[in-house]
Amino acid sequence: MEAIRWRVANADPTPIETPIETPIEFIAREAVQRHMDLLDEPEVARPPMLIRARATWRDEVVFVCRKCMRKQRKGVDGDGTSLRKWLRRALKQAGLGKRVRVLETSCFDLCPKRGVALARGRDLADAAKPLRVLRDGDDPALLLTWLGDLHGD
Numbered sequence: 001m002e003a004i005r006w007r008v009a010n011a012d013p014t015p016i017e018t019p020i021e022t023p024i025e026f027i028a029r030e031a032v033q034r035h036m037d038l039l040d041e042p043e044v045a046r047p048p049m050l051i052r053a054r055a056t057w058r059d060e061v062v063f064v065c066r067k068c069m070r071k072q073r074k075g076v077d078g079d080g081t082s083l084r085k086w087l088r089r090a091l092k093q094a095g096l097g098k099r100v101r102v103l104e105t106s107c108f109d110l111c112p113k114r115g116v117a118l119a120r121g122r123d124l125a126d127a128a129k130p131l132r133v134l135r136d137g138d139d140p141a142l143l144l145t146w147l148g149d150l151h152g153d
Contacts, residue, residue: 057101060147061121062087066104068116076140083116086140091147100147118143 021029064084076086087102108131110117115135123130134143 055101057099059099060101062100062102062143062147063105063108063119063121063124064102065106065108065110065117067107068112069104072116072136074136083134083140087143090140090144094144096147120147 064087069082069084072083075081076083084102084104088097091097091100091102105119108117108119110131110133112133112135115133115138118132118134119130120132132146134140
């Protein structure tokens with residue numbers, strides 16, 4: 001208010017050339033200016049980078065074919081328990097619950113008759129025959145012996 005009175009009191013003869021902006025016009029003008037400033041900056045080429053994340057399991061991943069498990073109507077012990085659930089419970093009882101992760105996956109295209117296809121993570125990387133089949137009627141404890149070398153650590 002003082003500035004207006006001073007200007008009127010001194011009778012500044014120069015007219016004000018810039019019209020008064022509304023707050024919305026001011027924000028819009030600033031946003032456009034920031035955008036133009038960004039366009040003027042040269043682009044810095046960044047190398048592509050994958051983000052690392054920590055897994056909840058430590059040692060091993062076991063993949064179980066979802067399609068094969070669906071075909072297994074009786075379940076592992078004849079009580080309707082899926083192989084994945086049975087294996088997770090057995091690993092927890094053996095003290096390997098946090099070390100091994102059991103995941104359902106899509107079809108491995110092996111499709112055994114009356115059996116479930118499985119794969120171990122480290123076997124997928126370097127084995128000539130990475131898939132295993134647990135047939136109906138086989139003892140599911142065989143899977144624990146297949147994963148048994150984790151006990152030594």
